[in-house]
Amino acid sequence: MMRVIDLAHRAAQSNIPVVLEGESGVGKELVARAIQAASDRAGKPFVTVNCGAIPHNLVESILFGHEKGAFTGAAERHVGKFMEADGGTLFLDEIGDLPLEVQVKLLRAVQQGEIETVGARVAQKVNVRLISATNKDLIEEVKAGRFREDLYYRLNVFPITMPALRRRKEDIPHLARAFADRFAIEQKLDHPLAISNSALALLTAYDWPGNIRQLENAVFRAVVLSEGSELLDTDFPQIAAQLPGYFANEHPTLVVDNSQTHASEAAAGERMERGMRVVSSDATATSPLPVGDGLSTGSDNVIVSTNTSGDVRKLADVEEELIRFALKFYRGQMSQVARKLGIGRSTLYRKLKDYGIDPDDPQKSAA
Ligand SMILES: Nc1ncnc2c1ncn2[C@@H]1O[C@H](COP(=O)(O)OP(=O)(O)O)[C@@H](O)[C@H]1O
Ligand SMILES: [Mg+2]
Structure with a gap:
């Protein structure tokens, strides 16, 4: 674009x-x-x-x-x-x-x-x-x-x-948020509507044959139906229905990664994992991440590669996020966290110190 x-x-x-x-x-x-x-x-x-x-x-x-x-x-x-x-x-x-x-x-x-x-x-x-x-x-x-x-x-x-929108999936979270903001105002909701990471993961996994118009309508419908302060993946049943096994999969591993933007659609289509489309490079496909950095926080495993201003996020921010997630994911088992991250334990400890991460409470940010 x-x-x-x-x-x-x-x-x-x-x-x-x-x-x-x-x-x-x-x-x-x-x-x-x-x-x-x-x-x-x-x-x-x-x-x-x-x-x-x-x-x-x-x-x-x-x-x-x-x-x-x-x-x-x-x-x-x-x-x-x-x-x-x-x-x-x-x-x-x-x-x-x-x-x-x-x-x-x-x-x-x-x-x-x-x-x-x-x-x-x-x-x-x-x-x-x-x-x-x-x-x-x-x-x-x-x-x-x-x-x-x-x-x-x-x-x-x-x-x-x-x-087509499916060739620029990194735009989906930005567009979805912009539409959610707009429809929240149009519907005169008394609160802003965040979009959960599970919903972003779902929206990013889908191929959008009707492109932005279809996304806009899906968000409109979800905003009208939503009851909380956050749109969830369950607010997009029609989209989920078109991704076989979406809700059957209790712990989806979905990583949103921008590197596939120019990959052929066929290649993207081949990346089916546990019934879900994974748009990711192989290196990160099994490393689920929560979202931070100005994006709504949550515990779902999605990495968004761009920040709210549309720029690629800092490597250090993504690294910090991944470490926090890994600590939570492996319940603070330091040796396992280090091994899965592919770094030594001393490097892990140094990074915890650098980023101010408390291994016993990885979600808490340093004061
Ligand atoms: N970058 C964008 N940001 C926000 N809304 C967009 C964007 N691109 C398209 N839309 C919206 O998507 C819908 C379809 O866009 P439109 O320009 O009519 O597409 P086309 O002419 O290619 O069919 C419109 O409601 C439009 O406002
Ligand atoms: Mg048109």
């Missing part, structure tokens, strides 16, 4: 036509709005057209408008989306669904900066910045003859590909 944000910033510096590619729900419209907001067209109209959702026979009139009496049923003059967006941005969603005959008109509008209103005698100048979005592979559409090649090259000057 850093790459997406960087490209979006650059795109905002000019009027270059942008195509946002990505699965449904990854945030294409959000980025399109962000580009407009960061450009000198901020505050000007941002007009959305869902090219896939309007009937074929109306697409042209919706995009370019029509004069009164232009066709049967055109009782009034209608201003098209292009005119509505004049001076601002026109967001053409699901551009791959645009009928071929309308593609010709769109090409003309893009090439000449003017539109032909249905039924009008003269073309009109418009000043519109175009951002298109697609969840299809447009090149495939071109090859299949469903999308005009000339239009493709006109629109696709500056492509930005947005990764």
Whole structure:
């Protein structure tokens, strides 16, 4: 996503036509709005057209408008989306669904900066910045003859590909917390809603075919149903139901690790452990961790690799957390803790001292 944000910033510096590619729900419209907001067209109209959702026979009139009496049923003059967006941005969603005959008109509008209103005698100048979005592979559409090649090259000057949520699982805890905060306010709860580590583990294990939109809705539902001050994994029954054996497994070992972000999904899919998806490097897969460092504290075994500001956490913080967890996990059996951590006993004692950890009460932080 850093790459997406960087490209979006650059795109905002000019009027270059942008195509946002990505699965449904990854945030294409959000980025399109962000580009407009960061450009000198901020505050000007941002007009959305869902090219896939309007009937074929109306697409042209919706995009370019029509004069009164232009066709049967055109009782009034209608201003098209292009005119509505004049001076601002026109967001053409699901551009791959645009009928071929309308593609010709769109090409003309893009090439000449003017539109032909249905039924009008003269073309009109418009000043519109175009951002298109697609969840299809447009090149495939071109090859299949469903999308005009000339239009493709006109629109696709500056492509930005947005990764699916399952390819950037480290974003899930941040997004989930942001949604929980937002919905807690919207639902007028009198307390903030934390998200338990078990819930974060569950949300991170899931693959989110509906991407951020699906996550947003899942958190919304959980907030509405929740009764305590914390969302639990049991508040996401639909998600758990899609992870076979989730609740059957009493002590899930789930480690959230960012190193797999770019690993192939197939590789991630292979990491099934006791019926659960483990997103982790092998080195840490068996080292369950509680979460700290500005994240809600709890006893569940999840490591979150980024802090609340989105940066990678300090190695020392993670190490301290792991040691505290190991002490609890092995009930203070120092030799076992040292052995499992792969360090000598004297090193362990030194680290306890450095981090101010009381081996008899590892959860307590030093004064
Ligand atoms: N980075 C993000 N932070 C918060 N909410 C997001 C983010 N990205 C997407 N969303 C939300 O997810 C939903 C889907 O985003 P949207 O831009 O409509 O996706 P798309 O156009 O790719 O289908 C929207 O409700 C949007 O507000
Ligand atoms: Mg959309």
